[in-house]
Each structure stands twice: as C-alpha cells, then as structure tokens.
Amino acid sequence: MADFDITSKERDGMGPHGTSVGLLRVLGPAHVWALGVGIVLVGEYMGWNFAVGKGGAYAALVACWFAGILYTCVAMIDSEVTSTVAAAGGQYTQAKHIVGPLMAFNVGLYLVFAYTMLEAANAITAGYLISEVARLSGFEGTLDQRPFIILSIMFLAWLNYRGVLATLTFNLVITAIAFTAIIILFLSTTGIVGTSLMQHADLMSGSAALPYGWIGVLAAMHFGLWYYLGIEGTTQAAEEVRSPARALPFGTLAGIMTLLIAATLTWYVCTGLIPWEYLGDGLNGSVAPLFTAALLTNSQPLVWLLGVGTLFATLASANGCINDASRAWFSLGRDKYLPGWFGAVHPTFRTPYRSIVFLVPIALAFALKAPLDQVVTFSILSGLLNYTFMPLNMIMFRKKWPMGSIIRGYEHPFHPLPSIVLLSLCAITFFAVFLGYGTQLVAMIAFYIVASLWFHFWRYRFVNRASQFTMPWPRPKGY
Amino acid sequence: MAHYVAPKQGKLSQLFDVIVLMALTFGALYIPMFLGLAGGVKTVPEGAGQTWEAMGQNAAQIAQYNALGFTDPAAVSDIINARYDYSFSVTALVVMIVIIVAYYVLMLKFSETEYREVIAEKFDK
Numbered sequence: 001m002a003d004f005d006i007t008s009k010e011r012d013g014m015g016p017h018g019t020s021v022g023l024l025r026v027l028g029p030a031h032v033w034a035l036g037v038g039i040v041l042v043g044e045y046m047g048w049n050f051a052v053g054k055g056g057a058y059a060a061l062v063a064c065w066f067a068g069i070l071y072t073c074v075a076m077i078d079s080e081v082t083s084t085v086a087a088a089g090g091q092y093t094q095a096k097h098i099v100g101p102l103m104a105f106n107v108g109l110y111l112v113f114a115y116t117m118l119e120a121a122n123a124i125t126a127g128y129l130i131s132e133v134a135r136l137s138g139f140e141g142t143l144d145q146r147p148f149i150i151l152s153i154m155f156l157a158w159l160n161y162r163g164v165l166a167t168l169t170f171n172l173v174i175t176a177i178a179f180t181a182i183i184i185l186f187l188s189t190t191g192i193v194g195t196s197l198m199q200h201a202d203l204m205s206g207s208a209a210l211p212y213g214w215i216g217v218l219a220a221m222h223f224g225l226w227y228y229l230g231i232e233g234t235t236q237a238a239e240e241v242r243s244p245a246r247a248l249p250f251g252t253l254a255g256i257m258t259l260l261i262a263a264t265l266t267w268y269v270c271t272g273l274i275p276w277e278y279l280g281d282g283l284n285g286s287v288a289p290l291f292t293a294a295l296l297t298n299s300q301p302l303v304w305l306l307g308v309g310t311l312f313a314t315l316a317s318a319n320g321c322i323n324d325a326s327r328a329w330f331s332l333g334r335d336k337y338l339p340g341w342f343g344a345v346h347p348t349f350r351t352p353y354r355s356i357v358f359l360v361p362i363a364l365a366f367a368l369k370a371p372l373d374q375v376v377t378f379s380i381l382s383g384l385l386n387y388t389f390m391p392l393n394m395i396m397f398r399k400k401w402p403m404g405s406i407i408r409g410y411e412h413p414f415h416p417l418p419s420i421v422l423l424s425l426c427a428i429t430f431f432a433v434f435l436g437y438g439t440q441l442v443a444m445i446a447f448y449i450v451a452s453l454w455f456h457f458w459r460y461r462f463v464n465r466a467s468q469f470t471m472p473w474p475r476p477k478g479y
Numbered sequence: 480m481a482h483y484v485a486p487k488q489g490k491l492s493q494l495f496d497v498i499v500l501m502a503l504t505f506g507a508l509y510i511p512m513f514l515g516l517a518g519g520v521k522t523v524p525e526g527a528g529q530t531w532e533a534m535g536q537n538a539a540q541i542a543q544y545n546a547l548g549f550t551d552p553a554a555v556s557d558i559i560n561a562r563y564d565y566s567f568s569v570t571a572l573v574v575m576i577v578i579i580v581a582y583y584v585l586m587l588k589f590s591e592t593e594y595r596e597v598i599a600e601k602f603d604k
Contacts, residue, residue: 053521054563100590101597113504202539215565275540277559278547285558296546336485338500339493362501370508378508388583434575436520436563439511441575445582447507451500456589459496464485466600479598 027241032251034172039230039320042313044266051223053280055216057271063224071228073422075256076412079249082235083409086244089331090235110386111328117379119321120366122314123149174312181309186265198272221432227263233324245409329355388426391419400476527560
C-alpha cells in the first residue's frame with residue numbers, strides 16, 4: 001500500500017508538479033457546496049422548462065427524478081475518485097491517471113465546453129432579466145441586452161482573477177439567497193402560508209397531461225439534465241480545499257440533496273401556475289420560469305425576490321463556471337495537452353489567470369450570437385459525454401487499484417451498481433437528445449473525433465510521458 | 480524503455496494549436512446553425528386554431544394567459560400550437576448509436592496504447 005495520506009498538508013497547491021507557486025488551499029466544505037449548487041441552481045431558474053416543452057409537465061417531473069438518480073450516481077462516483085485524485089482538473093485528472101491521455105484530453109474539453117456554454121447561457125438569462133426589469137419599470141422600447149451580458153461576464157472573470165476564496169465566498173452568499181427565494185415562493189404559493197394558488201388539476205388536464213405520450217417522457221430526459229448539470233464541478237476545487245477527504249464528499253453529496261429538493265419544488269410551483277405550452281417554450285414563452293411564476297402571484301415582493309433570485313442564480317452559476325472551466329483549461333495547459341502558456345499561476349493571486357482571461361471572449365462569442373436552447377444543448381451534450389465516461393472510469397479505477405491498495409478519501413457503496421445505472425441513464429439521454437436535436441449530437445461527436453485525431457497524431461508529441469502520472473500510487477494492476 | 484523527451488514547442492506553434500482548436504469549437508456550433516440544421520424542430524401545424532377553444536384551452540389556462548398579459552389568443556397561438564415531430568428513421572438511430580460507440584471505442588483504444596507507455600516509463604526505472 002502506498003504510504004501517502006491525501007489529507008497531508010505537504011501536498012499544498014501544485015506540489016505534485018514541482019512548481020514553486022501553486023493554487024491556494026483555503027476552501028472548506030461550504031465552499032464546495034457553494035461551487036456545486038451555485039453552478040447548478042440556475043438550472044431551476046431557467047432551462048429545465050425546455051423539458052416541459054419536449055414532453056409536457058408530467059414528463060418533466062419524471063425526467064427531474066430520473067436525472068436526479070443519474071446525478072446521485074455521478075455524485076457518489078465523484079466523491080470517491082476525486083477525494084482520492086485530489087488535484088485540479090477534476091475528471092480530467094482522474095482520466096489521466098486511470099484511463100489514459102487521449103480520454104483525459106477529451107474529458108478536459110468536455111469540462112471546458114460544458115462550463116463555458118453554461119456560463120454563456122447564464123449571461124443570456126441575466127441580460128433577459130435586466131430587460132424584463134426595465135420593461136416592468138416602465139421602460140418603453142427594446143433594451144439592448146448586450147452590454148449587460150458583457151459586463152456580467154467581465155465582472156465575474158475579474159473576481160475569479162483576483163482570488164478563489166473571495167470568488168466562492170461570494171458564491172456562497174448569493175447561492176443561499178437564490179435557494180431561499182425558491183423556498184419562500186413555494187411556501188407562499190402552495191397554501192402553507194396564505195392561500196394556495198396551485199392549479200395542477202386544471203392546467204394539466206386532458207391532452208396537457210402527456211401531450212406526446214410516453215415518447216415525450218423519454219425526450220424530456222434531454223433537458224431533465226439541466227436541473228442538476230454542473231454538480232460534478234465540485235471536483236475542480238480538489239486542489240484548493242484544505243481537506244479533500246472531508247470537504248469533497250461532504251460538499252458534493254450535500255449539494256445533490258439540496259438540488260433534488262430545489263428541483264422538485266421548482267417543478268411543483270411552476271407547473272401549478274403556468275400553462276405547459278408557455279412554460280415549455282424557453283425562447284418565446286417563459287425564459288425564467290420561477291420569475292414568471294412570481295409574476296402570476298400578483299405579489300410585488302415575490303416578483304422582486306424571484307427577480308433577485310434569478311439574477312443571483314445566474315451570477316453564481318456563471319461565477320462557478322468561470323472557476324471550473326479555467327481550472328480544466330489550466331490543467332490541460334499545465335500538462336502540455338494544450339500550449340503550456342495556459343498552465344501559469346498568478347504570482348500574487350495564485351489563480352490560473354491566463355486561462356481565466358482566455359476563456360472570456362469565447363464565452364462572450366456564444367452568449368452574444370447563439371440561441372439559448374442551442375447553447376444549453378451544447379452544454380448538456382458535453383456534460384453527457386462526461387457522465388458516460390465516469391462509470392467506465394470508476395470500473396477501471398476499482399480494477400486497477402482494488403480496495404486496500406491505495407488510501408481512498410471516501411468509498412462509495414454498492415459498486416458497481418451506480419456505474420451500471422449511470423451508464424443506462426446516459427444511453428436513454430442520448431436517445432432523448434436524438435429526438436429533436438440529433439444534428440447537434442452528431443456535430444458534437446464529430447468535433448470530438450476530429451479533436452482527438454489532432455491530439456493523438458500531433459499534440460501528444462509535446463507531452464512528456466511519465467510526468468503525466470503524478471499520484472503517489474503503486475503500479476496499476478494488470479500493467 | 481527509452482525515456483521520451485518531448486520537443487520544446489515554439490510560440491508560433493503554440494498559437495497555431497490554439498487557433499486550430501478554436502476553429503474546431505466554433506465550427507461545431509456554428510456550422511449546423513449556418514446550414515439551418517440546428518435547433519429543436521418545433522413546427523406549427525397548418526390550419527391550427529387561433530381561438531382559445533380551437534387551441535383546447537380551458538378556463539384556468541385562459542385565465543393564466545390573461546394574467547400574463549395575453550388577452551388576444553392569436554398572440555400566443557404559435558407558442559400553444561407548436562409541436563416537436565418525434566418520428567425518426569431507424570437507420571438514423573442506428574447511425575447515431577454506431578457513431579457514439581465508435582467514438583468511445585476509439586477513445587479507449589488509443590488511450591490504452593498511450594497509457595501503457597506512461598506506466599512503463601513511470602514504473603520501469
């Protein structure tokens with residue numbers, strides 16, 4: 001057994017890579033929770049409602065719960081592997097140690113694009129929300145949303161540039177407010193406090209129940225992922241938490257529990273107030289469904305609260321996405337999978353500043369030019385490819401380093417059941433994406449195949465072989 | 480096993496690599512959009528109704544649309560009538576499955592070759 005304790009204080013920052021300046025180990029479990037939930041909670045404020053459009057309200061609920069099972073498996077697997085492979089890059093670093101360089105390169109790209117697209121979607125929603133506030137405040141005409149989109153991304157990138165502790169403490173506060181706003185809306189509209197405004201029976205009667213039949217339920221799984229997409233981002237903090245073995249499993253599992261509650265409450269409130277066709281059209285109908293639900297209560301305090309909640313959720317998510325995408329990009333650069341220039345750490349702020357700055361114009365290009373549903377689909381597809389990799393990674397991890405051969409920060413129960421369930425649900429979701437968005441799916445896979453060939457036949461020559469394996473583990477079994 | 484020493488990459492070459500990757504990224508999103516192949520195909524059936532009754536809306540649904548500011552049903556008829564078409568060809572489905580499986584097989588096969596090299600160099604000292 002390797003005599004290495006992952007909670008050791010000696011592995012501070014970028015120690016395994018032998019550089020003198022590393023990322024700071026300053027985060028606790030609450031920051032991990034804030035990073036995970038902060039990225040995802042916006043999924044309750046916008047985007048999940050496309051699932052209603054694809055299959056109806058009941059289909060969105062089934063998708064919510066099945067996607068919840070999918071992400072519970074993701075959280076269980078992540079908690080074990082990340083608390084053991086405690087380094088920046090998350091699943092990318094895991095793939096590098098467990099599966100191999102090409103898979104790692106692909107996983108790194110999944111992470112960067114899933115988060116960058118999510119960041120773009122957040123900025124689009126923030127711009128929409130500000131234009132709605134202007135409209136409700138009496139502004140006549142069409143407000144140009146672009147300055148607000150640009151400012152949101154630039155401000156958050158600056159915050160990320162300045163330091164991780166302030167960034168995630170900011171996230172902790174605004175995420176807590178956004179989550180509380182959902183709880184207050186639920187309590188105020190469902191009859192727990194005051195009169196119930198819920199009309200599920202009337203709004204979901206007749207053909208509104210399952211407008212597409214059972215195939216709609218399958219199709220809804222596509223956007224069902226949006227309720228939770230990004231919780232796996234907690235792994236990106238692995239190199240910056242004080243105690244990976246404690247903070248990562250605790251923060252991640254607490255995060256998925258929070259999201260399961262928030263997703264179900266969101267579905268209940270929105271489907272009880274908004275007709276399904278309007279709710280399911282996130283482009284021309286309800287762009288921000290919780291905000292739309294608040295509008296239907298005729299309560300000004302609720303409208304303002306959910307407006308603030310939506311804005312905070314989008315900012316928290318974009319903030320977490322910048323944090324995660326930059327860590328993944330930085331890790332790819334540090335290992336020379338991408339130009340090594342990106343692998344630099346700021347000498348004062350100890351952040352991957354070049355990666356943070358580089359990804360800003362890419363996020364802006366998507367936020368300013370692409371429609372919301374396509375940006376969301378692009379993000380979901382990258383996430384889905386990552387989730388399909390995870391069970392393969394988990395099975396190989398246990399096979400190459402059986403229990404007892406290395407110290408694990410956390411051991412998830414029932415192996416290999418979560419991996420099998422996750423793989424099955426990913427297969428269903430691929431089919432769901434195929435129903436309506438098959439072209440994007442093929443375009444995305446084609447992109448990853450071409451990028452992989454480019455990496456294998458060109459880029460990989462700049463990578464030193466042995467230096468990629470940085471964990472102090474024994475030789476993997478079978479090699 | 481001989482120790483592999485990676486060549487040092489020049490700045491121009493690094494820049495070129497970034498440009499290639501970015502071109503691929505933007506291509507993946509924008510090419511389907513420019514070709515008009517992207518996005519969920521939601522269409523409004525020809526001759527779809529324009530009144531609340533013809534669109535199958537009950538009193539509760541109409542009241543909520545009114546509360547949202549839509550008193551004229553024609554203003555939301557496209558939203559209410561639009562539907563996805565979930566018919567698909569089995570061939571297209573099979574092609575998609577083959578592409579996804581082939582992608583992962585390619586990943587795992589190439590990765591395995593590279594991984595054996597990494598492990599050999601790391602542990603065969």
